[in-house]
Amino acid sequence: MAHPRNRQGFWLKWRNFAGWTLGAATLTVLVSTPGLAQEMTLNETGSTLLYPLLTTWVAQYAKSHPGVQINIGATGSEAGVQQVIAGKVNIGASDAYMSDAEIKHNPRIINVPLAIAAQSINYNVPGLNAIHLKLDGPTLAGIYSGTVRSWDAPPIAALNPGVSLPHHAIVPIRRAEGSGDTFVLTQFLTFSTPSWESDHGYGTTISWPSVPTGITATGNAGMVKSIQSIDYSLGYVGGSYSDSIAQAKIGTAALKNGAGEFVLPTRDTIMAGAASLGARTPSDERLTLVFAPASGAYPLVNYEYAVVSTQQSNPATAAAIRRFLLWTILPSEGNEAWLTGAHFIPLPPHTWELSQAQIQSIK
Template identity: 55%
Template sequence: MSACRKSAIYRTGYIAAIAVGLVALPIAIAQATGTTIAETGSTLIYPLFRAWIDAYAKVDPAVHMTAGATGSGAGIAQAIAKQVQIGTSDAYMSDNEAMANPQILNIPIAISAQTVQVNLPELRGRELKLSGPVLAGIYSGAIREWNANPIAELNPGVSLPRHAIVPVRRAESSGDTFIFTQFLSFSAEDTHNSWGNTVGYGTTANWPSVSGELTATGNQGMVQTVARTPYAVGYVGGSFQDDAAKAGLITAMLENQDGKFLLPTPATVTAAAAELTPRTPADERLTLVFAPGVNSYPLINYEYAMVAEQQSNQQSAQAIANFLLWCISPQGGSADTLLKPVHFIALPTSIRARSELQITKIH
């Protein structure tokens, strides 16, 4: 395993999951009249956050909430700058960001998946298999046509078109880019000229220049750009996979560590989470990308709430803590009725306990 991979998984040291007492979620939440909670950030979690806001209005109608889909990079930056009370991100803060901003908590509030969407008119209704190394080849320009040997070898018997591939990537600082570039890095880490050794990963990346490439803003923008561009490929948050399906796109089956090609389903996302969540450290900054396990879908992640420990006043702090506790409660925001329609899964019990402990630090 490369030093890059070890740093991403073990950066704060291995801490086994421990049994801790769950913080009791208030059944009757004390209303905080006139309190406003502003959220911005991840476009992946935005559909879920909108559903949470609507549902929470019935729990505590005195709390006014707003949400913005501005990208994970903006979510982190605005939380640090105290421009919002909650910044959401698909990516945890980097080591440098965390050291420079020790007052910001990285709190997992749900688990999501990322998809790879393809616009191949000739293959509508059929399966397509892709791997991390092949996607790295596409996004580096080494693989330029859909019928190229590396793709054909993964899809025997499939008639692939001899047409130029159009790679689409995010234009803004994005947690989706962080997850996707981690997958490209980790899945071919032992190759000398691998993505990890040449480009690496992050919410932004020094993307290789590829003829015909396109950029898009937000997950909705990714779906729209891939949908209107025949022979395009792009990475899209799982909460938008229904939109992608309605647009006629193909959700690619992705190769995991065990060489199995899987689609993102509740079972495969849960299997991947079960493999890596026990390694989650106290500060909860951990990648879940490319988990081992025969049934593990390789592109999953924690969705984070970035929150300052110290708030402007006690009323605001209590309102934020109450809301986040509700979000991760199985009787609240983590009920299947809220998570399943937008393709999220709830935190495992041990991780919910860790998140609750972090939430108690908000004051």
């Protein structure tokens, strides 16, 4: 079923850009779903990257839909998926899609993209935070494996000729909890660096190499705070925390993409990354957008998923979930503004139609 605006305005931007014929804090608010006779509670938890956007969505939904209580939490993508599988929440938010093995054991769980996000590589190198140091996948893999240990190491110096790099140990920071941000970063390292693929691979949780200077941080807010407070540190942050990154005055790296270009995470480069791969999205929508080969594409791009069971406890709960999720992807000027304000990109037409079909399967 096509939305009445699917050939104009909101979608036209995607069509012109991509050339397609078809983009643990808890908040409680009251939302109403027309046609439901009783109040109910929906529970969500998961991605800290998606949490700022969910906060906006739920608050805006409440203005026109009083009646369903929606509890949202920021516990990490892995926790969001596992809580849905265990039947403890109605919706899990995740930056990562479920693996083939997880789907095989949980065939009733679907992965529904709601928006497109990106991730940045950030650092705190005194005197250099105002410039965009150039980094690539193999160099980041070296930093997180401990083979590239200082900021003036040859691999970093070779990417940044003319930059006076300090001879100081790098402090690599990784997420403490199972995280979709970790999934995206380690996919990039896997796709760009054969040694990382053979030794470590990717996932929301992996067996990280032991690096003497390495530390952990919890959530995207914790990652930003840690980078800001620790000189010579480096970490990875979800794009919805761009304002926090700017306020912290930490550096953002320009990353080498699949076309060999060094690019920053801007709206255009994120759209380019999604456009070059998004048309391949299958009906179950489990697809990586990381390390796209197209010119101008930013390499750390991902779908933001709602992970939901297609078999709910009762028809009223299923209806409430369907209506809320369909509302979140509804092409409208208001939703586009909320997405932009939280540093997300709307779904392109092909993915929007697939997401709509998956949401309608929730019973």
